[in-house]
Amino acid sequence: MSDALSARPRPQPDEALKDPAVDRAFIGRLVREFYRRVRSDTRLGPIFAGEIKDDWEPHLEKMxxxxxxxxxxxxxxxxxxxxxxxxxxxxEESDFDIWLGIFRQTVADLCAPGTAAVFVERAERIARSLRLAMFFRLPAALGPDAARARSADNA
Ligand code: HEM
Structure with missing residues (x-):
């Protein structure tokens, strides 16, 4: 982990990050620390507990x-x-702000600044598309029949 990395140009979204400190073992530790914090959050903890119960290891490996x-x-x-x-x-939509807040803090604590910025940028981009899928479903995304039904409702 080197601060000199923050001076390097950021990789494009489709390019691998090249920080020698960031390999699978490091990412495994980061993921574990992030979910340790998520589990102790009063809002997100119960949501994850309800889905994952006590079987965390497969989720941590998947993540x-x-x-x-x-x-x-x-x-x-x-x-x-x-x-x-x-x-x-x-x-709820606002739960994404909590998720991203914990994520930003975790990467800031564990990574060099330039590397943290890449993690955050990618997390924000994915969070945006998950949010859109969950809370802003366009009628067209549900198929042509649903789109027609909705536009008839609004006529
Ligand atoms: C409020 C925010 C979020 C909540 C409450 C949440 C909750 C969850 C839960 C409960 C699961 C497990 C579902 C299951 O195993 O059936 C899950 C899976 C997952 N989450 Fe999230 N999540 C959130 C945001 C995000 C974000 C921002 C990302 C990515 C940057 C993400 C990436 C994933 C991935 C990759 C999986 C595994 C999906 C699969 O292949 O089964 N989540 N999430």
């Missing part, structure tokens, strides 16, 4: 794969985040 794919572009993750979140009916 390590996810962040390796996002940051190292190593293709480790093959899941589908949108359906996994759309089914979470107790989540």
């Amino acid at each position: 390590t794969d996810f962040w390796c794919a996002v940051i190292l572009k190593d293709g480790s993750y093959h899941g589908r985040p949108v359906p996994a979140h759309v089914k979470l009916t107790t989540v």
Whole structure:
């Protein structure tokens, strides 16, 4: 982890981060620390507890794969985040601000500033698309029949 990294140009969203301190082992530690904080948050803790119960290890491994794919572009993750979140009916839009706040603080504590900025930028981008999928479903996204029904309602 070196502060000199903050002076390097940021990788484009489709490029791997090149920080020798950031490998799978590091990402695994970051993921564990992030979810340790999430679990003790009074708002997010119960949401995760309700879904994951006490079986955290598979989730932590999956999230390590996810962040390796996002940051190292190593293709480790093959899941589908949108359906996994759309089914979470107790989540409110403002919960994303809490999630991002904990994420920003965790990466700031564990990474060099330039590396933290890359994690945050990518998390914000993904959070934006999850938020859109969960709270701003356009009628067209539900299929042509739903789009027609909605426009008839509004006529
Ligand atoms: C309020 C914010 C969020 C909440 C409450 C939340 C909650 C959850 C929960 C409960 C699961 C487990 C679902 C399951 O195993 O069935 C999950 C999975 C996951 N979350 Fe989130 N999440 C949030 C935001 C995010 C963000 C911002 C990202 C990415 C930057 C993210 C990435 C993922 C991924 C990759 C999975 C695994 C999906 C899969 O392949 O099964 N989540 N989330």
